[in-house]
Amino acid sequence: MVKAKTQWNDERMDRIISVLLRTGVILSSIVVLIGGIWYLAQNWRLAPDYHTFRGEPASLNGLGGIMRGLLSWHGRNWIQFGLGMLVATPVARVAFSVFAFFEERDWLYVALTLFVLGVLMFSFIGR
Amino acid sequence: MNLLLFTLLIWICSLGAGLLGSLTGLGGGVIIVPLLVLAFGVNIHYAAGASLISVIATSSGAAAAYVKEGYTNIRIGMFLEVATTLGALLGAFLVAKVSPSAIAIIFGIVLLFSAYRSLRKVPDTIDTRPPDRLATLLRLNGDYPTAQGLTTYNVRRVPIGFLVCNCAGILSGLLGIGSGPLKVLGMDQAMEIPFKVSTTTSNFMIGVTAAASAGIYFHRGYVDPALAMPVMLGVLAGAFLGARILPGAGTKYLRILFSVAIVILGFEMLVKGLGGKV
Numbered sequence: 001m002v003k004a005k006t007q008w009n010d011e012r013m014d015r016i017i018s019v020l021l022r023t024g025v026i027l028s029s030i031v032v033l034i035g036g037i038w039y040l041a042q043n044w045r046l047a048p049d050y051h052t053f054r055g056e057p058a059s060l061n062g063l064g065g066i067m068r069g070l071l072s073w074h075g076r077n078w079i080q081f082g083l084g085m086l087v088a089t090p091v092a093r094v095a096f097s098v099f100a101f102f103e104e105r106d107w108l109y110v111a112l113t114l115f116v117l118g119v120l121m122f123s124f125i126g127r
Numbered sequence: 128m129n130l131l132l133f134t135l136l137i138w139i140c141s142l143g144a145g146l147l148g149s150l151t152g153l154g155g156g157v158i159i160v161p162l163l164v165l166a167f168g169v170n171i172h173y174a175a176g177a178s179l180i181s182v183i184a185t186s187s188g189a190a191a192a193y194v195k196e197g198y199t200n201i202r203i204g205m206f207l208e209v210a211t212t213l214g215a216l217l218g219a220f221l222v223a224k225v226s227p228s229a230i231a232i233i234f235g236i237v238l239l240f241s242a243y244r245s246l247r248k249v250p251d252t253i254d255t256r257p258p259d260r261l262a263t264l265l266r267l268n269g270d271y272p273t274a275q276g277l278t279t280y281n282v283r284r285v286p287i288g289f290l291v292c293n294c295a296g297i298l299s300g301l302l303g304i305g306s307g308p309l310k311v312l313g314m315d316q317a318m319e320i321p322f323k324v325s326t327t328t329s330n331f332m333i334g335v336t337a338a339a340s341a342g343i344y345f346h347r348g349y350v351d352p353a354l355a356m357p358v359m360l361g362v363l364a365g366a367f368l369g370a371r372i373l374p375g376a377g378t379k380y381l382r383i384l385f386s387v388a389i390v391i392l393g394f395e396m397l398v399k400g401l402g403g404k405v
Contacts (some may be wrong), residue, residue, distance in 0.1 A: 003295060013200070013201065014194045014195060014197070014199075016328075017191075017194050017201075018191075018192070018194045018195040022187075022188070024187060025184055025187050025191070029360060029363060032356055032359060032360060033356075035356070036356040036357070039352075039356075042130035043328050043353075045131075046129065046130040046304055047128070047129065048133040048134075049131070050167070050169040050170055050173050051168050051170060053170040053172045055347065056350070056351060060348070060350075060352060061345055061347075064132070071170075077279070078354035079353070079356045080350070083180055084345075085355075085356075086180065086183055086207075086359070087180070087338050087341040087342075088186075088333035090183060090186075090187060090337075091335070091338055092197065093217075094208075094335055095336070106266075108265070109202065112205055112206060112209055113205055116209055116212050119209075119212040119213060119339055120217065120339055121135075123216055123219070123338070124342035124345075127341075
């Protein structure tokens with residue numbers, strides 16, 4: 001009985017993860033595409049220069065700067081926002097897995113998944 | 128060249144890379160960086176940033192399909208992600224400490240290794256030994272669909288697989304790639320996980336591994352939106368096309384062709400790195 005319940009949950013977990021990943025990729029692609037078209041429409045004449053590494057301005061590195069740029073309709077910020085959504089997709093998958101393993105009362109995997117989530121958070125918040 | 132032409136060219140090349148990567152199962156990410164660096168003169172940090180983003184896109188897109196088909200072992204993935212994300216964090220920190228020339232040299236070696244791995248395939252053996260204790264404790268053993276119905280498998284040598292995946296994570300963070308071939312090596316060879324389960328679970332892990340580096344990549348400004356945009360959209364479109372034509376495509380010769388291309392790019396990166404011209 002217990003086994004049957006676990007399996008059903010595993011299958012349901014697979015299905016939800018599948019939908020989650022697909023939605024994240026599609027939504028972020030749309031935002032990146034729109035931002036890209038907008039950016040190119042305004043700047044297509046520029047000469048590209050990626051030969052030397054300069055880093056990106058603060059307005060494109062952190063969430064606060066990116067968000068402010070969204071409101072003033074900067075194409076680059078919209079692309080960056082879309083890329084951020086894309087990166088958030090696997091993070092959301094891990095966060096969902098914490099919940100799914102919790103539902104299965106699989107404490108070992110709740111702990112392992114929380115640890116991975118912690119590493120991801122450190123990458124985004126820690127310096 | 129103006130930005131519009133540059134963006135279109137990069138989009139087309141990325142589409143080709145994504146298409147070949149998905150048809151051959153090697154992933155497009157591994158040739159994006161050498162392509163951007165060698166053909167477009169892009170700085171290796173920007174190239175790695177754009178590549179890392181494209182790796183997350185293709186991995187998540189493909190995982191959506193594989194997870195549903197029942198090949199992916201989510202517990203193995205979750206467990207090994209502990210190793211890969213820690214490695215990826217370290218690798219991303221190391222980018223600023225290692226010289227670009229050294230990164231190019233490491234990249235060259237990884238390319239040569241990927242080509243070598245893609246050309247040999249060891250058939251899965253039938254395993255009759257009793258299950259491994261650590262693997263049982265971690266509930267890693269599973270089953271997957273085959274021509275004979277659901278087949279069970281036992282996972283072995285967990286610590287070695289964990290260590291290999293940790294190294295794969297470091298390389299992923301350092302180079303902005305998915306490190307699929309190395310992850311598969313750890314799972315398929317060391318842990319004796321069936322090849323199909325290894326490749327799909329590796330793909331499942333790649334997105335999370337890359338996300339662990341991505342936070343640091345964003346902070347440090349390795350991700351340029353105008354460059355990452357055509358790369359991400361191109362690789363994704365290519366991978367999608369590849370998945371559509373995959374059944375029935377003669378992938379054997381394509382695989383050899385793609386491996387030759389990877390070897391050439393690998394040597395080019397080595398030469399560039401050894402000459403200090405990065």
